[in-house]
Amino acid sequence: VFFKMLKGNNVISEFFLNALYIKENKNILIFHSHLDKNLLDCSLQLFTENYNRFPSYQLIMNNLFEILLCLLLRFKPSHMNVNQVKQYSDIRIIEMLQYIQQWCEHITIQEMAEEFNLSQSYLSKYIARKLGKSFREIRQEIRLEKACEMLTGSNSQVDHIAAAVGYQNVEHFIRLFKKKYHVTPHQYRLNNKV
Template sequence: MKMRKEIFPELIKAYHEDEVFYRKLYEEEQLRPEEFENFVAGLDREYIKRHELYVPAIHGKWLNYLNENELFKTQEDHIAIQKHYRYSPEYIHEHEFYEIFYVYEGACENTIQNVKYSCSKGDVCILPPKTKHSIAVFDDSIVINIMLKASTFHEVFFDIFTGKNVLSQFFAHILYDKTENNYLLFHTGDDDGIRSLIEDLYMEYNGRVRYFETILKNGVMTLFCLLLRNHENHLESFLNTTHKNLDMLEVLNYFQKNYANITLKSAAEHFNFSVPHFSKLIKENTGQNFIEILKNIRLEKACYALANTDLSIMTICDIIGYPNPEHFSRLFKKEFGMTPGAYRKSRIQS
């Protein structure tokens, strides 16, 4: 059934078939523990496998690390939005993608950093990769999860890092200082703008109408902006930090603005470092060398141009700083497993 905005609350609160399964499983274990083993023995294993359900009594310890391929089935997928299934078993895990969860209705229990938190209606939690956490919903509360590929986050949302705000500083540490176990928790309360935007994002993702991916990317950017505008002073955070030899946020912003004609020598001179020392600092703070960072920025720009413009591949090469189209094509195919032309065609068809 296609969702309409006016009936969204009713539809999102309705129990999905898998939620009914999980609720029954939970009730049997809580109310009749002495009979639970027999109950599990009688479960339909084919149904469980077909629906990809998790039953601890059958599967034992679940995956504690989720890679992007387990969530994003194709290279064209960038953002996934789902309702967290109520009564699904809680388990501590981490993953290589970004996760934002929003408490749409009621409350939920979370474990982050091995510390338990109670989140209430309107809370927005941002979890970067490699943050151990779990979500527990064992009543009629509604939690909506937004998952983003790391590459999509880097490509689409870098503009928000240009300001000196809590998000820019937070993500500068996450992305370029290589720290783990961090989170941001915004308390938005009854902010109708946030609530309405989350509804729109959920409907766009599930409707999957033409251009929905672009709308999703812009929508998540808007979410970040609204959080900063209205709730920067209504947050809790935990940030592991490492020593910093230079302001990597400033350095990466400079790379983003000058990627077409920048060199290691020109960048080092701009920041008043010798070339060897600047190169070493970049590697220590990002885990990548200058050439790798520049290549990633240029290819991200190329992907955007291929998917969103009619510019020729030769013109795109000139714009992003690769004057040799053959060299660009080899790099692109090595990175994405297809030629620039095939990538453009796949984006048009999607």
């Protein structure tokens, strides 16, 4: 659900990109719902599915959560605000994260530098300074997160998933995956299958 939202250009995608990738981010996104009936109904259904845990409850919860986020996007800007412990308003880094998110399978630092009209060295330093991680680390995180989504949401073979997220060497992909999640992709799928 988050990956679909991250590709958009809205307050929720900006909030989640900040939360996931920007160091020392302490933002809170607040929606003033005024007891919106659709929002209450959706929240109650989410709670009920989680409480009962009937077959396929996770799939239903994912869909309900996506509906919940879409309902929130309907709110007028005057009914939402971001409270910040530390002010952060660099829209350029948000655009860069969205770009990496969209093209993570094959994007290089050189291609990204060209897209944002920056030199490679400046872009590399800029990302490291703003995010506390290198371009490669951010790209790898995004690739592995997409792989998790594919492992739980499809029956594709691990080598196909590795290639789909940008890794031609499946053994390298498995090593990186295991280092981050402490299980192999196959074990991850078995533990988290919807």
